[in-house]
Amino acid sequence: MKIATWNVNSVKARADHVERYLSEAKPDVLCLQELKCVDENFPAERYEALGYNCAVHGQKTYNGVAILSRFPLEDVTRGLPGDSKDEQARYIEAVISTDDGVVRVGSIYLPNGNPTPGEKYDYKLKWMARLKAHAAKLLALEEPLVLCGDYNVIPGPDDVWDAKAWADDALYLPETRAAFRAIEYLGFTSAIEATQSEPHLYTFWDYQRGAWQKDHGIRIDHLMLSPQAADRLSQSGIDKATRGWERPSDHVPVWCELSA
DNA sequence: ATGACCTGTTTAACAGGA
Numbered sequence: 001m002k003i004a005t006w007n008v009n010s011v012k013a014r015a016d017h018v019e020r021y022l023s024e025a026k027p028d029v030l031c032l033q034e035l036k037c038v039d040e041n042f043p044a045e046r047y048e049a050l051g052y053n054c055a056v057h058g059q060k061t062y063n064g065v066a067i068l069s070r071f072p073l074e075d076v077t078r079g080l081p082g083d084s085k086d087e088q089a090r091y092i093e094a095v096i097s098t099d100d101g102v103v104r105v106g107s108i109y110l111p112n113g114n115p116t117p118g119e120k121y122d123y124k125l126k127w128m129a130r131l132k133a134h135a136a137k138l139l140a141l142e143e144p145l146v147l148c149g150d151y152n153v154i155p156g157p158d159d160v161w162d163a164k165a166w167a168d169d170a171l172y173l174p175e176t177r178a179a180f181r182a183i184e185y186l187g188f189t190s191a192i193e194a195t196q197s198e199p200h201l202y203t204f205w206d207y208q209r210g211a212w213q214k215d216h217g218i219r220i221d222h223l224m225l226s227p228q229a230a231d232r233l234s235q236s237g238i239d240k241a242t243r244g245w246e247r248p249s250d251h252v253p254v255w256c257e258l259s260a
Numbered sequence: 261a262t263g264a265c266c267t268g269t270t271t272a273a274c275a276g277g278a
C-alpha cells in the first residue's frame with residue numbers, strides 16, 4: 001500500500017499536476033495540503049474518474065486539506081480536535097479499508113509560525129500541542145496509523161541546506177524542533193528517516209533566489225508512522241522530479257510503502 | 261548583487277507562504 005503526501009500550493013493551479021501524479025506514481029492514498037479553495041471548488045470529479053475517492057476539508061483562499069484514496073474512506077474527521085474555535089482547515093483524518101485491514105491516515109498542514117516571536121508562532125506551538133494530544137489518543141488505538149503532511153518543521157541540521165540561514169526561523173527554532181520531537185517520541189517512526197541513509201534530502205525549495213537550481217532546500221514534509229504501520233514499512237521516496245515540472249508547487253510529494 | 265517568487269482576491273496592491 002503506497003501512501004503519498006503533497007503540499008500543492010493551490011489545487012486549482014495544480015489540478016493537472018495532481019492528475020499526472022496519480023496516473024504516473026499510482027499511490028493508493030494521496031494526502032494534499034494547501035488547497036486554497038472551498039469544498040465545492042475541489043476538482044473531485046477529475047480524480048474520481050481515475051478511481052479515487054475524495055475527502056475534502058477546504059477553506060477560502062488559505063489552507064485546505066484532502067485525502068484521496070483508491071479504497072473506501074470511512075469515519076472522516078475534519079479539523080484538528082481540541083479547539084472548537086479554530087476555523088483554519090489544517091487537518092483531515094479518515095480510516096481506509098483495504099483487503100489487508102484498515103489504515104488510519106491524517107493529512108496535516110501545520111502552521112508556518114513566522115514571524116517569531118508573535119501571535120502566529122504562539123498559534124503554531126498551540127497547534128502542535130493539540131496535535132500531540134490527538135496523536136496520543138490515536139496511538140492508544142494500536143492500529144496502523146500514518147500522520148503525514150506539511151509539518152513546517154525542519155527536524156535537524158541535516159535537513160536544511162544551510163542551518164545558519166534558518167536559525168531564527170519558525171521552522172527551525174529549538175522550541176519548534178522540541179515540539180516535533182515530543183510528538184515523534186510518543187512512538188512514531190519517520191518513514192524517510194527509517195529507510196533513507198543519506199543526509200540533505202529535501203521536500204521544499206523556495207520559489208525565490210534560485211533555490212531549486214542551487215538545491216537550497218529544506219525537509220519539512222513528513223510521514224509519521226505508528227508502530228503498527230512502521231512494522232509494515234518497506235520503502236519510501238521523495239519525488240523530486242515534480243519540482244521541475246512547468247509551474248510547479250514549491251513542495252514535492254513524499255511517499256512510503258506499507259507491505260501486506 | 262545584501263537583487264531575483266507564487267497564488268488568490270479586493271483585479272492593484274495586498275496578505276500569506278517558508
